[in-house]
Amino acid sequence: MRLILASASPRRLDLLARIGVVPDSVVPAEIDETPLRSELPIAYARRMAAAKAAAVAEAGALVLAADTVVAAGRRILPKAESEEEARASLASLSGRRHRVHSAVTLIDAAGRPRHRLSTSIVLFKRLGPDELAAYLASGEWRGKAGGYAIQGAAEALVRRISGSYSGVVGLPLYETRALLRAAGYPLG
Numbered sequence: 001m002r003l004i005l006a007s008a009s010p011r012r013l014d015l016l017a018r019i020g021v022v023p024d025s026v027v028p029a030e031i032d033e034t035p036l037r038s039e040l041p042i043a044y045a046r047r048m049a050a051a052k053a054a055a056v057a058e059a060g061a062l063v064l065a066a067d068t069v070v071a072a073g074r075r076i077l078p079k080a081e082s083e084e085e086a087r088a089s090l091a092s093l094s095g096r097r098h099r100v101h102s103a104v105t106l107i108d109a110a111g112r113p114r115h116r117l118s119t120s121i122v123l124f125k126r127l128g129p130d131e132l133a134a135y136l137a138s139g140e141w142r143g144k145a146g147g148y149a150i151q152g153a154a155e156a157l158v159r160r161i162s163g164s165y166s167g168v169v170g171l172p173l174y175e176t177r178a179l180l181r182a183a184g185y186p187l188g
Contacts (some may be wrong), residue, residue, distance in 0.1 A: 001109065001185055006056040011151065015171040020188045021180065029055040029065060034137035041071035042101050042117065049103035050113060063107040068170045069100045070146030073163055077146040078164050083136055086147035090135065091145060095126035096100040100146075102167035118172035120163025122150070127157065 004030040005012065008028035025087050029052035048067035057063050068119065072092050076102070080086035102118045127135075135154065141147040148154035150161075150168045166173040181187055 001059075002009070002061040003054055003180075003185065004058060004061050004063045006063055008177050011169055012171045013065060015166050015169060015173060016176070019173055019177055021185075024061075024065070027056040030122055031064050031117075038135075039076070040074055041076050041099070042071045042103075042119070043102040045075055045103035046105075046115060046117065047068040050115065053105040053107045053113060057107050057111065059111070060109050061072050061187060062109060062180070063182075064104070064106045065106075066102060066171050066176075068100060068102045068145055070148075070169070071101060072096070072146075075163040079141065079143050079145050080141045080147035080171050083141075084182075085103035086136060086141035086144075087132065088140055089147035090124075090127060093124045093130075093148075095124065097121055097123045098146070098153075098167045100163070100174045102164070102170065102175075104172060104175050104179060106176075106183055108183040114182060116172070116179055118164045118167035120161060122158055122168060123160040124157055125159045133158065158180045 002131040003023045005026045006029045031051050045067045052065035053063045078098045100120045104116045106114045140152045164172040
């Protein structure tokens with residue numbers, strides 16, 4: 001059974017390896033990731049995961065796609081591309097709880113999409129100016145939803161997490177494993 005990962009994320013490959021899964025190919029989905037006007041974070045995460053899977057669907061193959069969204073209330077925080085974006089996101093998260101929604105879509109060998117969602121609550125410590133400057137100087141925030149990577153130095157800024165750590169990293173393993181098993185993918 002052939003498995004295609006619709007993502008170029010090295011973190012997702014690492015996470016899959018933790019459950020003994022090595023995709024047969026990695027095909028990043030080329031889609032427009034702009035949120036729709038007034039789109040809520042959960043709806044956006046689900047739509048992105050489904051669109052990524054559909055964009056690389058191949059007859060007879062399993063296609064796995066995911067999308068992770070950091071939400072401050074009803075607001076979708078961007079994948080930080082500039083230090084200014086990262087600073088604004090981190091300032092809005094400082095000392096507050098936020099939600100991380102990780103949607104997973106698996107298109108099975110018959111072409112049927114199956115979906116799962118993991119929502120985690122993350123509480124950041126209040127960030128002092130020196131801590132914020134040091135994290136920004138690391139560059140670790142580049143391209144990361146909400147301007148942080150929990151699997152890196154930002155983990156020391158997290159006071160508490162309730163939910164799926166792997167989901168916050170970018171691929172909730174419990175949900176992913178359940179989808180693969182339901183589709184008949186051989187797991188150890």
